[in-house]
Amino acid sequence: MLFAVQMTVNLPPDLDADLRAATLTAEKEYAQELQQSGEWLHLWRCAGQYANLSVFEVTGNDRLNDILWGLPLFPYMDITVTPLARHPSAIR
Numbered sequence: 001m002l003f004a005v006q007m008t009v010n011l012p013p014d015l016d017a018d019l020r021a022a023t024l025t026a027e028k029e030y031a032q033e034l035q036q037s038g039e040w041l042h043l044w045r046c047a048g049q050y051a052n053l054s055v056f057e058v059t060g061n062d063r064l065n066d067i068l069w070g071l072p073l074f075p076y077m078d079i080t081v082t083p084l085a086r087h088p089s090a091i092r
């Protein structure tokens with residue numbers, strides 16, 4: 001199943017600098033592992049925002065939920081999930 005996910009990051013300005021750095025490092029590793037495994041198909045920066053638009057291909061809602069809850073930045077994110085269906089005019 002395909003899902004579009006928008007993640008907006010709201011890191012508290014007073015977050016401890018070491019915790020911030022460790023969380024960002026862990027987030028990058030986590031995101032890259034899921035891209036390498038093929039579940040995180042697209043990861044795009046929303047221009048001008050601390051946000052991304054991602055596409056996941058996963059077995060279902062529960063797997064996506066597990067992935068999102070596992071994001072190291074999850075406590076600092078607003079997340080919107082849109083299930084995707086094939087568009088009748090799509091050619092690929």
Ligand SMILES: O=C(O)C[C@H]1C=CC(=O)O1
Nearest residue numbers: 009027028031050051052
């Ligand atoms: O920067 C972001 O958009 C948040 C997050 C998502 C993947 C990643 O590496 O960081």
